[in-house]
Amino acid sequence: MDKRAESVEIRSASKAYGAVRALDDVSLNVGAGEFVSLLGPSGSGKTTLLGILGGFILPTSGTILFGGRDVTYMPPHKRDIGVVFQNYALFPHMSVGENVAFPLRARRLPKSSWPDKVRAALGMVGLGGYEERGIAQLSGGQRQRVALARAMIFEPRLILMDEPLSALDKQLRESMQIELRALHRRIGATIIYVTHDQREALTMSDRVAVMKDGRLVQIDVPERLHDHPADSFVASFIGEATMLPVRRVDASSVALGNALLRSARAIPDGDALMLAVHSEKLLIDDGAQDGACNRLTGTVTDIVYQGESLRIFLALADGIALSLRQPAYHQAYHRIPPLGGSLTVTLHPEDTIVVPRVGD
């Protein structure tokens, strides 16, 4: 086990607020040094679970273990965890250095040890030399880095983050995501990260835990979550999928309207099935594709230019609508018929994802 990281075990944690079950029997193990995101729509219980891990919320039932120790009723300041929230919670009247040193003061570490630790923590987040600056003189991204440095200064073995990047603009958020990944690799601490942004979760995490209505629906590495969703909720929440009702024909094929599609995956039993068609998995049929591919022909109803890619909307003969993406490079344009033209696309059986339909 990495000495700098703490494993986390959540056993059957529940939290009720009167009749509302904010968290409903969630069990989850996070390995020492792992980066796990809690992902779900608003109200799915992410913040409640993070609050229970931080000790700010007491569970109604269940047990929390850090490195095998029961911390369920331990107060927050004794848990030795770093915490970063969306609104930074920096002290505006203190300098950057004073803000970052705050946890050392709270822990009563000798003052002589502060400057080196502050310098190291600020260096870690790319703000070396900013000790004397005032908080008001910083940009949003810099403030978020100060909050990160403050959470890391006492080298916590576990860091909890609740939507720490959501106040930043898209470009800064994406570059901070890459930085956080690298930072995690450098410091080796366990990170549990709350977000409702699926791309953010896929970008940074070792594993992503998808939550809905206070329950854990699926936890997996990003690729498996994206390509092997457990049900239609996960499939529609992760990636860019068109969800279409299909009928089971046999163990390896389904009917989509008039078309028969083969799947290399086991088709679930039951009547309520959905096909999740990821737009990047539909390819324009140029004769080069595997003969085993499913083929669908439709009429082009719209072509949307989105910078790096084109999104092409198709209507199949029975009215079913699909969309695919093409990278926007010069030669791609020759392959796309004009509006109203006919286009055949392929979907490999390995990419033919059929999931049980669940209510939203």
Ligand SMILES: Nc1ncnc2c1ncn2[C@@H]1O[C@H](COP(=O)(O)OP(=O)(O)OP(=O)(O)O)[C@@H](O)[C@H]1O
């Ligand atoms: N203090 C509270 N009192 C009553 N109900 C609460 C309280 N805190 C949370 N809830 C309810 O518990 C459920 C889960 O809330 P929670 O904040 O954990 O969700 P979330 O996934 O973090 O949502 P968001 O992304 O909007 O922050 C919601 O239905 C919410 O209304």
